[in-house]
Amino acid sequence: MKIATYVDEEGTLSSLYEPGHVRVYDNAAGAWEARKKIPFEVGPDMTLSEVKSALGDVVDRLEDCRVLVSGEVRGLVYSLLQEEMGFHIWKAQGPDREQLDIVAGREADLIARREQAAVEEASAANCAQGCCGKKGGGGRSPCGPAAAPSLERVGNGHYRIDLAQVLESDPNLNSRQVLIPVMQETEFETLEILCDHVPRWFSRALVEMNMRAEFDASAQGLKVLVSPNHQT
Structure with a gap:
């Protein structure tokens, strides 16, 4: 397995917004060995x-x-890595070598159970709220907001979701996986989305x-207020 880390000197x-470089580790031989050191720098005046x-x-x-361990996971650079380049990003502190076995274990566990766990947890949450079925005629689930714990009423x-926080809590998720079910299954007048940038599919x-x-x-990020186009 290969794991990249971003570290200071x-x-x-x-x-990634601080001075440093990327290290690439490989444990193919049974122990973690540093294979590469890659310089990287982004500045506030750089264009997209x-x-x-x-x-x-x-x-x-x-x-x-495609696994990166960093001291931070929020911001445009991290969003690009996750959504457009397919990275799993883990946040950790301290010397990078101390985190390699921990991250490798988490990655292996997540990859093995991601699909099954997502289906089982969604089903259990919906049924616990009495939402195992849809409304007649193919409408939205009557318990959409209750079945989505990341939503704040x-x-x-009117609802709010902190997309950046949700993505930080689970590196395997992307913005589409989080927002599409909420937008499709929740009956709302307004949905406030807090994020770092507008996803390209949005x-x-x-x-x-x-x-x-x-x-x-704003300086704190981007707020997107979504509402349905009511037919008249």
């Missing part, structure tokens, strides 16, 4: 295309490694589900 796990180019250079040198018909999904969105960017 002391070998301590760090954020420049950030993607810098990431692309690193990804090319990582070859088939902020008023009658605009098309809005059209397909007959919804609209308003966007409010």
Whole structure:
């Protein structure tokens, strides 16, 4: 197995937004050995295309490694790695070597049970709320919000979800897996989504589900307010 880490000059796990480099470890011989050291740097003045180019250079040198351990997991760079480049990203602190066996174990466990666990947990949650079936005529589940623990109810018909926090809690999820079920199965007047950036699939999904969105960017991140286009 190969695991990449992002560390500072002391070998301590760090954020991709801080000075440092990527290390690539391989335990094919039965023990973790550092195989590569890859420089990486992003700055606040870089354009999106420049950030993607810098990431692309690193990804090319990582070859088939798609597991990254870092001191942080939130921000545009991490979203690009997860959603567009297929990485699993784990947050940890301290010397990177101390985390390799831990992350390898978590990866193996998650890969083995991800699909089955997702189906079983969703089914159990829905049935516990009396939501094992859909409304007549193919409508939405009557218990959509209750069956989605990541949703926060902020008023009658108004909900909020912190997408960045959900993705941080489970590296195997991506934005589409989180948001599509919520948007399809929850009856809402407004759905407030807190995120780092707008997923590339989002605009098309809005059209397909007959919804609209308003966007409010700030230093803390992006707030997207989704609401259905009511037919008159």
